[in-house]
Amino acid sequence: MKLNRRGFLGATAGAAAAASLSAPMVHAAGHGKPKVVVIGGGAGGATAARYIAKDSKGEIEVTLVEPTRTYYTCFFSNLYMAGFRDLGSIAHSYGTLAAEYGINVVHDWATGIDREAKTVTLAGGATLNYDRLILSPGIDFVDGAVEGWDISAQNKMPHAYKAGSQSELLKAQIEAMPEGGTFAMVAPPNPFRCPPGPYERISMVAHILKEKNPTAKILIADPKEKFSKMALFQEGWGNHYDGMIDWVGADFGGGNVSVNPHDMTLTIDGDVNKVDVCNVIPAMKAGKICDMAGITEGNWAPVIAHTMQSKVDENIHVLGDASNQGDMPKSGFAANSQAKVAAMAVRSALTGSKLFPAKFTNTCWSLIDTNDGVKVGASYEATDEKIAKVDGFISKTGEDAELRQATFEESVGWYAGITSDMFG
Amino acid sequence: MEKIRKTLVAGLVAATTASTASANEFGDAEAGLKIFNECKACHSVGTGAKNRVGPQLNGIFGRRAGAVDGFKYSKGLARMGKDGLLWDFDKLDRYVQNPKAFASDTRMNYKGLKDEAKRADLLAFLRQYSDNPQNIPEAAPTITGTDHSVDPTILAIQGDPEYGEYLSSECTTCHQLTGDNDGIPGIIGWPAEDFVIAMHAYKDKFRPHPVMQMMSARLSNDEIAALAAYFEAVE
Numbered sequence: 001m002k003l004n005r006r007g008f009l010g011a012t013a014g015a016a017a018a019a020s021l022s023a024p025m026v027h028a029a030g031h032g033k034p035k036v037v038v039i040g041g042g043a044g045g046a047t048a049a050r051y052i053a054k055d056s057k058g059e060i061e062v063t064l065v066e067p068t069r070t071y072y073t074c075f076f077s078n079l080y081m082a083g084f085r086d087l088g089s090i091a092h093s094y095g096t097l098a099a100e101y102g103i104n105v106v107h108d109w110a111t112g113i114d115r116e117a118k119t120v121t122l123a124g125g126a127t128l129n130y131d132r133l134i135l136s137p138g139i140d141f142v143d144g145a146v147e148g149w150d151i152s153a154q155n156k157m158p159h160a161y162k163a164g165s166q167s168e169l170l171k172a173q174i175e176a177m178p179e180g181g182t183f184a185m186v187a188p189p190n191p192f193r194c195p196p197g198p199y200e201r202i203s204m205v206a207h208i209l210k211e212k213n214p215t216a217k218i219l220i221a222d223p224k225e226k227f228s229k230m231a232l233f234q235e236g237w238g239n240h241y242d243g244m245i246d247w248v249g250a251d252f253g254g255g256n257v258s259v260n261p262h263d264m265t266l267t268i269d270g271d272v273n274k275v276d277v278c279n280v281i282p283a284m285k286a287g288k289i290c291d292m293a294g295i296t297e298g299n300w301a302p303v304i305a306h307t308m309q310s311k312v313d314e315n316i317h318v319l320g321d322a323s324n325q326g327d328m329p330k331s332g333f334a335a336n337s338q339a340k341v342a343a344m345a346v347r348s349a350l351t352g353s354k355l356f357p358a359k360f361t362n363t364c365w366s367l368i369d370t371n372d373g374v375k376v377g378a379s380y381e382a383t384d385e386k387i388a389k390v391d392g393f394i395s396k397t398g399e400d401a402e403l404r405q406a407t408f409e410e411s412v413g414w415y416a417g418i419t420s421d422m423f424g
Numbered sequence: 425m426e427k428i429r430k431t432l433v434a435g436l437v438a439a440t441t442a443s444t445a446s447a448n449e450f451g452d453a454e455a456g457l458k459i460f461n462e463c464k465a466c467h468s469v470g471t472g473a474k475n476r477v478g479p480q481l482n483g484i485f486g487r488r489a490g491a492v493d494g495f496k497y498s499k500g501l502a503r504m505g506k507d508g509l510l511w512d513f514d515k516l517d518r519y520v521q522n523p524k525a526f527a528s529d530t531r532m533n534y535k536g537l538k539d540e541a542k543r544a545d546l547l548a549f550l551r552q553y554s555d556n557p558q559n560i561p562e563a564a565p566t567i568t569g570t571d572h573s574v575d576p577t578i579l580a581i582q583g584d585p586e587y588g589e590y591l592s593s594e595c596t597t598c599h600q601l602t603g604d605n606d607g608i609p610g611i612i613g614w615p616a617e618d619f620v621i622a623m624h625a626y627k628d629k630f631r632p633h634p635v636m637q638m639m640s641a642r643l644s645n646d647e648i649a650a651l652a653a654y655f656e657a658v659e
Contacts (some may be wrong), residue, residue, distance in 0.1 A: 041610065055589075292443075334596065340590075359642070363598075375635075379641075391642065393634035400508075405506070406506035412606065413606045413607025418597050421593075
């Protein structure tokens, strides 16, 4: 399927370019200021657009293509599910990027990329020219990854791994669970967006069930043998939610699952479980625009660590979850960090500004229960092969309550920091 | 409680005396008493000690930073306590040597005591008023020759603010450019020298926060200077 589509695009690049002539042109081609088009307005794309616009001081024309007018951050969406945040507090608009940074914000879907003509086609019919293209589309799900589940089942069995209406739906389902009912999760295989995310979600679901439905159970089918911050989560689950959570890892058949959305059953290694809520988080791949651009290898788009340029096309930079860059986890913090490196590289290429050495950082905070925050993080540098981890740290088991509270408060500060770094 | 403390102190003094035969292992408490006269304007220690301009110092060894009830600490010291800093010989030694290297906003208006032997005397004196002294070198001092204040040549480096601006994008993911102080301290408009001292204190793993230790560890002296120059100028 993917190969066919790529072949199709390659074979008809000329035809696509010709077709684009009849579509309305947003920009005149070929002269004036250099043009950057950014596809995807999340932690990678919004940050890159903002930094390029800000630091080029008007020398570069920046267009940001993002289908949604309101962006809900995936980070802190688990806290929303537990009632620690309201939905409005994780919602952001693009008004400041347009008004204060002069970014041309286009709410549309990118449906095609012609790498030879350097144009992007939008679902609305418009065509955008670029000198550099930045792709930060996040993730899509791998078709057929969980037997019995596809995107048409996402209302019965939500993934809630793109925040917004899916988060609202899952929260509503949890709150409507019958007394003593079962919440199930199908966890994804590596690599996937936000490695501690499913387990923070389990913690938040447990928090709300403990309050409203204390005899309810949580069942996790996991194709992995271990997961991010495992010791910290397991300790926390024991401390706060003893006896409520049953985690079935790969050793016990956690990878051998199928679901039936009609009957609300989850079958783990032949064992049929009737469940009340089933949160299916399937295997992931780069947002499909990367496939359409023909820059993926396997499920992800490989990049050069020093600049985040695609290894297939030097005029395209790929950020965040969609990229295959090396050692960094797929996180909002990582995408934001990569965006700044890419922004500097793009400015340098288009306006000759200074190119400094690439540095990357990541920190992921997770909340286990009220004021019980933990974190993991690392610093990275670019090598010719990949983004390579230099140094790291992780919260320790047995930390006292005061430190855990400080860690949680720090995550709240970080949220304010990164969202203003993204959206201005 | 009071009784137990006294007994312990007595025991300690005895131990100290026993080993004093081999002389100045970690300072002379009597000489320390005289040095403490400089501190007395703000601090009290011993029976009936109360918080004054500074917190009372009974039980300082092994105590968490910023933890005396009823004393209003600077945000920096309070945060360090939350981050898990316990006062031990080494930490107190560094704090007394250069309070600002420890907590940039400390209210302790003291220039620092450069003389290592005098610091050891002072801490030997204070140590008598702690129940549970921790991490006190029992053999020869381990702190000889380690100068924890920032080398003047490092402080003199002129930073490149343009490079600082690029590097700062790593900081602003957490530290907001508005200067807001919301779980994570604001760092806008800091005097460059305070910034450099603070970053080197993290680099030496002397300030406790793991993220900051990691971030500072890979910054060169020039890069720290560049950041300091940039953040000083941001409004």
